[in-house]
Amino acid sequence: MQRITIAIDDDFAARLDAHMEASGATSRSEVIRDLVRRGLSARPEGPPSAHCLGVISCTIDQSVRNLAARVPQGRLERHDQTVAALSVPLDHTTSLEVTLMRGHVGDVSAYAEALFLERGVMHGSLALVPVDAGADRHVHNQGAAHEHTHLRVKSGF
Structure with a gap:
């Protein structure tokens, strides 16, 4: 031991x-x-290469060594994965941060775990939603058909 x-x-x-x-x-x-x-044992699991949406939430003490600047910078560095972000001030130094990310389970989980280990981050939680990222070719409203990605929620990984 x-x-x-x-x-x-x-x-x-x-x-x-x-x-x-x-x-x-x-x-x-x-x-x-x-x-x-x-x-x-309660950590969300899934194959690292599986597609997912990840809902990351935590509280941060914004007075801790540039944490208030590093959290948004971390999202900017993953701009291709970050779908939305919400920051709610709770008091003079604490905020609730919620980030919706898309990508592979391994990438989203790694980002969340690194964030939760930061000094000044508390109450970290990650919820993974398994999705299938398939490309479809069809028309929206009017115009020519075009190919784009649709995320379809799956029942499990």
Whole structure:
């Protein structure tokens, strides 16, 4: 077994202790192992090359070392995958960020996981929607038929 050290703020430690008591765990290590195990098993899964829409949400502390600039820059660097983004100010330093991305499961998941690891990012969540990205040739309204991509939601990966 390996030993690791983590730093958490006082409020989070109090919540961890309350969870420990409620769950019957005998130590912080035990409860953290359980939470990490459950968190890893709850991650959205799909083949890395499968097409998906990914809904990424998190809260960010905008006062943390240029995080407020780095989050939108990360979306700009993936402009071909970013469909929409919403930033909702919650208080003077915290915002709720929601991003809709399209692409391959591996790419969308990697972006979300890297974002969630940033200091100042909390409550990260990723929901994957499996889609089929097929090209069709047809007419919209009037004019010549043209080929373009339609995303069709699938029931699973």
